[in-house]
Amino acid sequence: MLPVCVVGLGLIGGSVLRAAGAAGRAVWGATTSATDADGARAAGFTVEADVDDALRRADAEDALIVLAVPLTAMSDVLRSVSTFAPGCRLTDVASVKGAVAEAVRKINPYARYVGGHPMAGASRSGWVSGSAELFRDAAWVVNTEDDVDQEAWSEVVRLALSCGAYVVPSSAAAHDDAVARVSHLPHLLAAVLATVGVDGGPLALALAASSFGDGTRVAASRPELVQAMCEANRAALLDAVDEALGRLGAARGSLASTGGLAATVNAGYLARRELEQHRSAARRTVQVDLTAEGALAKLRDLGNQGGRLTSLEGMTATLRIV
Amino acid sequence: MLPVCVVGLGLIGGSVLRAAGAAGRAVWGATTSATDADGARAAGFTVEADVDDALRRADAEDALIVLAVPLTAMSDVLRSVSTFAPGCRLTDVASVKGAVAEAVRKINPYARYVGGHPMAGASRSGWVSGSAELFRDAAWVVNTEDDVDQEAWSEVVRLALSCGAYVVPSSAAAHDDAVARVSHLPHLLAAVLATVGVDGGPLALALAASSFGDGTRVAASRPELVQAMCEANRAALLDAVDEALGRLGAARGSLASTGGLAATVNAGYLARRELEQHRSAARRTVQVDLTAEGALAKLRDLGNQGGRLTSLEGMTATLRIV
CATH class of the missing domain: 1.10.3660.10 (6-phosphogluconate dehydrogenase C-terminal like domain)
Incomplete structure (x- = not known):
């Protein structure tokens, strides 16, 4: 499993750090919030001195980078990614996907970016509110456009699954x-x-x-x-x-x-x-061979029907669908 | 304490029957729902054969009548009250007060009617969903117009308090x-x-x-x-x-x-x-002498400010207000 570098350690980022760590991955984070940094360090996690350091380490260790900063900070952090870790697989957890994809296209059109959105509660906030179990049995949208970097896509799906979520494949627009x-x-x-x-x-x-x-x-x-x-x-x-x-x-x-x-x-x-x-609907199981032509379109179709990707073994994705 | 006759034994009526019984009152009910009647009887309550019988008994025992039927059935039941128990103190638990007061004025302008509305959940229904504790610490609006029958008003307030609720005095229009x-x-x-x-x-x-x-x-x-x-x-x-x-x-x-x-x-x-x-606001205590001039207007004012009537001893009402 890839190491994971989480930028932003609030409710969602902090929970990703905990859940990915609990799944046995090497994890580290960075945040501009001293409160969140103190909380994460006190819980035994590695928090780098600043975002740039965390990204340099991601570049060195070929980590999957997870951007969990507020939308208003996204462009700044994307610029840092371009500078310090331009080749890393990259995802985010923002609650809108078109706007982030647009920012990525502008700032680093060659990023190996795959948008994500774990659907977890928003009425609490901060590291202190997070939990390794926040994503258990929750939906985690992973953007599945035809031009996606399929290897990066698989890694983002694996991250979501290892956090206990199921994946909903979807285009940014449908999401x-x-x-x-x-x-x-x-x-x-x-x-x-x-x-x-x-x-x-x-x-x-x-x-x-x-x-x-x-x-x-x-x-x-x-x-x-x-x-x-x-x-x-x-x-x-x-x-x-x-x-x-x-x-x-x-x-x-x-x-x-x-x-x-x-x-x-x-x-x-x-x-x-x-x-x-x-x-509460009963769901049947569908398997999708990711090497087959039109596999991504098929995944999007299944996602649009409410399908849930629950495992990814090699190049075979298993979905449960009503 | 007056005996209580409850017409309609769904969520609210069934809970009034239980709570008033638990408070030591003589209680009986009636309902057109065989399911609710069976449930109430199985729980040891007296359910009269029909609404007319229950009202006749209310007349004979000078009971407080509580109408807990759907709004659509209110006019029919009010006509039965006019026929079988025209002199009884009368209240209802409907969620609108102007329309019921209007129906009472039309059907029995001399009824000793005081509108009420316990604010309890509506997403469940039927006797089976009720409980003697449904009104515990809940608001129970009691209409407090200047021309109210003050003795009937006091009895309705006592019913609400004996069910564990606090009373919010209010005009029908403000409610x-x-x-x-x-x-x-x-x-x-x-x-x-x-x-x-x-x-x-x-x-x-x-x-x-x-x-x-x-x-x-x-x-x-x-x-x-x-x-x-x-x-x-x-x-x-x-x-x-x-x-x-x-x-x-x-x-x-x-x-x-x-x-x-x-x-x-x-x-x-x-x-x-x-x-x-x-x-969560701290509340101070205010006492209102019901025999004083303008007492009802004062109660409405306090209700409009979020005041809660929590006890009625003799002619002295105690309210808690922010």
Whole structure:
């Protein structure tokens, strides 16, 4: 297994460091946060003096580099990678993929980059909140475009699997559309709901029960992180917001005219049931030979159908799909 | 303590029956659901043969009647109350108060009716889901208009307190505005979010993590109940939906033009913090003499400030307020 160099040791980066270490890999990290560095060192991990040192070591030891810095810091770190470790296999854990891929194309078009996104909670943060088990049985998107460096792709998949996650193969564009709907829109709706609720004054707060608590929970996330991830996914998020505005506007129109909300409420009920059924659905197994023509397209197709890559042995990927 | 007759033995009615019984009151119930009736009888409770019988007994034993039927059945049951127990103190547990008060005014303008609303979860249902502890430390709104029958009001407050809840004194209109914001709007937004998410196909479902799960949880509630409670609170809900549409539209405009979401995200973050601070705030104690002039108005004011009535001894109410 390749050694792993993790840049950024917050919730996600810190958990990757722990999980990859627990899987038996050589691991080291770097971070500009003294708090996170102290925490990681106290837990027995190697934290290099600075990001440049960590990248130099990655270059020397042919490590897989994992960028786990905030989106706003990504371009700076990519420049450092270009300088100190341009030939290393490279991935990231950012919550949008198109914008990072675009930055990589601009800064180092020859990088052996494969975008990744482990789907783990965002309402806590920092090294202290991380865990080697954070990714256990979680989805970890690995970008699977036709022009991907297949060897780097395999290494990123192996990292995700060794962290206990399953891999969802997906293009950057399909990923960004999906997370706009199921991650970024929820953050915006939670913010709007929290604001409208609190506008109702102390009585509204006093009467707020679980529906309001659940619906506003992610509004407690660090606002600069939410803002950065939503803004970085602008085009896809605009589409999702427009659909939400259209549906909420239709509910408003129906309530005002006929007084009826059956269409809105029933559609939501059926959709939520679909989510629950998707989660509990029985899955069959499919194997994909990575050396076959069109293998990457097939993986993307399976990912679009909700397929989960659960093992990679040699050149054979095994997926479980509904 | 007055005996209590509960009509409707679902989640809320069944829990009132259990909690009032556990508090040492004589209790009996009635329901048109054979499943709920069987469950209540199996647990050792008296379930009368039909609603009319239960109301006749309430009349004979001067009981407090608690209507815990769906909103759609409320008018029918109110007519039965008029026929069989017109003089009894009467309350309900419906999630909107203006519409029920209006129905009472039409069907039995002389009813000794005081509206109530225990704020307990709605995503489960039926006798089987209930518990004597459902209302422990929960808010129970008791309508406190100037023309209220003060003796009936006191009995409803005592019922709520004996079920372990604290009482929030409020007018029907203020209650309905508040729950539109913190209960009915969350249901509509959850329905919209669930629908937009599922429109993203299996990939979106595969990537849905806790933000989507939390944001859509109440969409799993029984749709006919959600629809009835939202539709019955039409005017207040329209205001809340309009505010939500305005705020989401502003976010959309800002994202499309400058690309910035700081205002939306920060407002939501601060609002959620306000909710959390409200919940954990230290409270001081205020006493209200119910025989004093303007006592009911004072109680409503305190309720509007998030005050909680926690005891009623003789004619002295004690409230805890931030």
